[in-house]
Amino acid sequence: xxxxxxxxxxxxxxxxxxxxxxxxxxxxxxxxxxxxxxxxxxxxxxxxxxxxxxxxxxxxxxxxxxxxxxxxxxxxxxxxxxxxxxxxxxxxxxxxxxxxxxxxxxxxxxxxxxxxxxxxxxxxxxxxxxxxxxxxxxxxxxxxxxxxxxxxxxxxxxxxxxxxxxxxxxxxxxxxxxxxxxxxxxxxxxxxxxxxxxxxxxxxxxxxxxxxxxxxxxxxxxxxxxxxxxxxxxxxxxxxxxxxxxxxxxxxxxxxxxxxxxxxxxxxxxxxxxxxxxxxxxxxxxxxxxxxxxxxxxxxxxxxxxxxxxxxxxxxxxxxxxxxxxxxxxxxxxxxxxxxxxxxxxxxxxxxxxxxxxxxxxxxxxxxxxxxxxxxxxxxxxxxxxxxxxxxxxxxxx
Amino acid sequence: xxxxxxxxxxxxxxxxxxxxxxxxxxxxxxxxxxxxxxxxxxxxxxxxxxxxxxxxxxxxxxxxxxxxxxxxxxxxxxxxxxxxxx
Ligand code: HEM
Ligand code: SF4
Numbered sequence: 161x162x163x164x165x166x167x168x169x170x171x172x173x174x175x176x177x178x179x180x181x182x183x184x185x186x187x188x189x190x191x192x193x194x195x196x197x198x199x200x201x202x203x204x205x206x207x208x209x210x211x212x213x214x215x216x217x218x219x220x221x222x223x224x225x226x227x228x229x230x231x232x233x234x235x236x237x238x239x240x241x242x243x244x245x246x247x248x249x250x251x252x253x254x255x256x257x258x259x260x261x262x263x264x265x266x267x268x269x270x271x272x273x274x275x276x277x278x279x280x281x282x283x284x285x286x287x288x289x290x291x292x293x294x295x296x297x298x299x300x301x302x303x304x305x306x307x308x309x310x311x312x313x314x315x316x317x318x319x320x321x322x323x324x325x326x327x328x329x330x331x332x333x334x335x336x337x338x339x340x341x342x343x344x345x346x347x348x349x350x351x352x353x354x355x356x357x358x359x360x361x362x363x364x365x366x367x368x369x370x371x372x373x374x375x376x377x378x379x380x381x382x383x384x385x386x387x388x389x390x391x392x393x394x395x396x397x398x399x400x401x402x403x404x405x406x407x408x409x410x411x412x413x414x415x416x417x418x419x420x421x422x423x424x425x426x427x428x429x430x431x432x433x434x435x436x437x438x439x440x441x442x443x444x445x446x447x448x449x450x451x452x453x454x455x456x457x458x459x460x461x462x463x464x465x466x467x468x469x470x471x472x473x474x475x476x477x478x479x480x481x482x483x484x485x486x487x488x489x490x491x492x493x494x495x496x497x498x499x500x501x502x503x504x505x506x507x508x509x510x511x512x513x514x515x516x517x518x519x520x521x522x523x524x525x526x527x528x529x530x531x532x533x534x535x536x537x538x539x540x541x542x543x544x545x546x547x548x549x550x551x552x553x554x555x556x557x558x
Numbered sequence: 559x560x561x562x563x564x565x566x567x568x569x570x571x572x573x574x575x576x577x578x579x580x581x582x583x584x585x586x587x588x589x590x591x592x593x594x595x596x597x598x599x600x601x602x603x604x605x606x607x608x609x610x611x612x613x614x615x616x617x618x619x620x621x622x623x624x625x626x627x628x629x630x631x632x633x634x635x636x637x638x639x640x641x642x643x644x
Binding site: 217262265503 | 573574575576577579580581583587588589590591592593594613616617619620621
């Protein structure tokens with residue numbers, strides 16, 4: 161049955177800051193893999209079903225190489241993207257990808273990341289203390305959601321304490337959609353220069369941290385600086401968005417905060433549900449390297465498939481009552497960290513950060529609430545990671 | 559209660575995601591060098607560890623874990639109960 165290719169629905173509905181663009185659900189309900197017309201004229205596919213996104217990301221016949229992708233949204237280049245810069249794992253295939261992944265994955269194991277829980281606790285406590293001293297009301301993004309993951313990335317990479325402040329300020333500019341593209345690019349360049357200097361210093365005096373360790377491998381300085389910059393980009397903005405948007409979601413769903421205060425097991429479940437429900441990394445892409453039959457449809461070599469992760473995580477075939485935020489549900493199996501060989505390398509770090517930072521916030525400030533009506537919370541629009549610009553909050557002083 | 563399970567891991571496929579070690583820490587661990595899976599217990603007996611191991615096999619992003627019903631060890635060695643129930 162021939163279908164007219166659709167355009168990617170990408171606008172969220174006003175007043176529904178947590179829901180995927182409303183155009184996706186009807187497509188998913190009709191069939192989980194739909195013909196899609198790309199802004200550059202390419203006719204490829206859009207995957208909206210949980211099982212379909214999972215199958216495609218698990219299948220090595222689908223490539224992650226940027227230069228094979230047609231950008232799904234207007235505003236991208238006319239035609240395929242430039243290849244992945246050095247150190248950017250998400251845009252590579254095996255065997256290059258496997259080499260980097262194996263060099264890095266040992267640094268991100270569940271066990272190692274659990275050992276960082278103390279540091280996350282120390283950092284969160286320090287920031288919560290500072291919030292208490294300042295008193296209500298304030299912007300939670302600037303006071304908590306951004307600095308906590310930023311400091312954790314600094315610790316992980318081994319940025320010396322004296323330079324951490326500068327790092328955080330520069331990274332804030334890079335990810336602040338309020339600063340101009342020129343400012344963002346300039347800040348990112350300065351940031352990668354910092355990482356490069358760090359790498360050179362660590363080669364001379366190896367330290368016990370990720371970059372220090374990696375100087376002991378056959379990675380070049382350029383590769384190390386690329387990897388460092390990429391980890392910063394992949395790990396900061398995402399985790400910050402989860403803390404900010406996650407807090408916003410909990411504050412606007414009465415009764416849900418209790419799950420975050422009910423002990424570690426309950427908090428762990430709550431974090432998985434927030435990851436599923438918010439699906440901040442909402443869109444991915446793959447391109448078929450050969451003809452592949454998916455869900456009974458033939459995806460031809462060279463065709464790009466856009467992965468609607470947000471819609472897949474709201475698939476009623478996988479999660480009952482998917483549009484309800486229920487922090488007590490078991491949401492494991494969600495695709496918020498992707499799936500397949502590229503599944504998020506930093507997910508165990510993100511989990512440790514979220515499992516500490518969110519419960520600590522709601523325990524310290526039981527009366528935490530929005531300082532403005534929900535519709536006045538400024539969201540980021542049209543960014544690859546969904547999130548918010550500011551979260552004005554207040555609480556009762558004791 | 560699910561039955562015992564027999565596990566195999568394919569370390570060539572493993573992506574070092576840690577989903578198995580997160581889900582069934584009694585059964586899976588990860589290599590400190592390359593993050594790849596280490597199988598601590600290839601035959602968890604019926605019980606929570608076997609249940610968690612099955613879940614981990616389903617979650618593994620790289621399809622590197624196979625789980626199949628394990629030998630009915632507990633039953634083979636258990637004594638017949640009076641009346642021969644099970
Ligand atoms: C809640 C926070 C986070 C979310 C939602 C998230 C989401 C994702 C997703 C969806 C992917 C897969 C991309 C693809 O398939 O193409 C990914 C990959 C990746 N993430 Fe995360 N991430 C988070 C935090 C982090 C952190 C804290 C780090 C590291 C410090 C990190 C590092 C990476 C890296 C290196 C990759 C590339 C892996 C590869 O291609 O093999 N992420 N992330
Ligand atoms: S879940 Fe799979 S890919 Fe991840 S570490 Fe375990 S075996 Fe490897």
